[in-house]
Amino acid sequence: MKLTEARQQFISSWGAFGTHWGINRTMAQIHALLLVSPDPLTQDDIMEELNISRGNTNMNIRELINWGLVDRVLITGERKEFFSAEKDIWKVVKQIVKERKKRELEPMLHLLDRLEAVEGDKKDKQVKTFVDTISSIKKLGRQADKTLDTMIKAEESWFVGALMKVFK
């Protein structure tokens, strides 16, 4: 397979992959493109390569910057802004985990705290099932939260090293 074709396949699959994880196609594609680009790119480079409009490109680059996955890069002598993606995939994963934890897991845990305090007789089957469900989700959620904190602080070896030894 030729490089051009391989790059295209990667970008397009990364985009499709993203849509299964609540990330929009274009954002994932821009990320993929920057991942396989040795040097920083401008907005125009990205527009041209992915065939998308200026507005779309701009919005999604900004979103990637918000997620901490892409950086603005200043190149001396150039007026335009350049963008580059973090290439260390373990850092990328940690950054995504960190953001999703903050944006989704933590708010969900706060909601569950409030819901667990529902009024009503625990002998009522409806109430009991509700409270039990909420508590068990909360319990697992808190465990996940702690585990992810550990992961965020860990080295890449977390995945392959100590953990495996514990179980096998």
Added chain:
Amino acid sequence: MKLTEARQQFISSWGAFGTHWGINRTMAQIHALLLVSPDPLTQDDIMEELNISRGNTNMNIRELINWGLVDRVLITGERKEFFSAEKDIWKVVKQIVKERKKRELEPMLHLLDRLEAVEGDKKDKQVKTFVDTISSIKKLGRQADKTLDTMIKAEESWFVGALMKVFK
């Protein structure tokens, strides 16, 4: 907070939560409803409670069954089918991980295998960056795959037990 309100909030938040993870709102809501229902429900119960059409209800129940999160339950003396959700949240999480691994992670790893074999001179900066990116994603992906296998086999204590001791 009253039970009715708390249930509604849970169902609606679970639905919103789902949309951030590539799961459609209704499917997540049906799942939430079944999680907090002490007894199995019929399609009609679900339609009424969530105010959704018969077709929509049917499709999403079937999808939940495909994911292994909901079971058909036969109740003697009843003509209609009843549905109930697995209440053990750890089992639910493991089931979701198992399915997503199969549906998404594994196909992605196969794609990366093919892409890594791109033609071209490794001294070319473009080729080098591409191959390096693909290999490092693949490496991490394989580690994740193994770790998730371990998790799928593990008891709930996996999260809170041995793992924590390794790092703290």
Added chain:
DNA sequence: ATATATTTTCAATAATTTTTGAAATTTCGG
């Protein structure tokens, strides 16, 4: 076997999300 209840399908419609592109704003060299 027939009638009736129940489930499933799927084309049409609705809702939501994404994308465009042109106008407004900002940046920066001279």
Added chain:
DNA sequence: CCGAAATTTCAAAAATTATTGAAAATATAT
């Protein structure tokens, strides 16, 4: 400060995804 280049915004349009509802298929009781 001026003017051109670059960036950002956002209402309208397009694309995608979800939902409806009625018809078809299936299952069950009598």
